[in-house]
Amino acid sequence: MKRFLCMAATLLVSTTVFAAGELEINDSPLTRVLNDHNQARVSSCNDFISLRKAGEIVKDLPGLSDPDYHTAEDALFSCWLKAYTVEHNMIPFNETKPTLGELLTHFPASSAYTVSHEEHENIEQHYAG
Numbered sequence: 001m002k003r004f005l006c007m008a009a010t011l012l013v014s015t016t017v018f019a020a021g022e023l024e025i026n027d028s029p030l031t032r033v034l035n036d037h038n039q040a041r042v043s044s045c046n047d048f049i050s051l052r053k054a055g056e057i058v059k060d061l062p063g064l065s066d067p068d069y070h071t072a073e074d075a076l077f078s079c080w081l082k083a084y085t086v087e088h089n090m091i092p093f094n095e096t097k098p099t100l101g102e103l104l105t106h107f108p109a110s111s112a113y114t115v116s117h118e119e120h121e122n123i124e125q126h127y128a129g
Contacts, residue, residue, distance in 0.1 A: 023048060023075055025068050030076075033060040045079035052080060 022044055029043035035057045042048045055104045061072050085091055 019127060023072070023079070025064065025072060030072055032058045033062055035059050045083070048076055048079050049083045 006080055023042050029041040031038050032042060032051075034040060034051075037059075040051055040056065042051065059077065064072060
């Protein structure tokens, strides 16, 4: 039950806080320890992406509880993934989808499935009109 409550709280925080592109936990920006042991505070996805493009790599997220740490880690990955997909034109586009009628025109009802060549000949001799 504790695990369920933690997961529910994590999902609630991740969907409400990080939906707007903000990277804040408990109304404070995320503090990140970088590879060069400097600290950086980020409060939005744009801040994080600009640091990543500058070559900075996150080494640690200090001062967070375990659920908050995983939520922040997931949010940072989500920001990076979204920026990557936009940069490489991998975003979905709105094309018209074929209707059921258009799909069915490719599969005419006069077609039949036969198991073997002999069965096909039998059908042609006895049942074809």
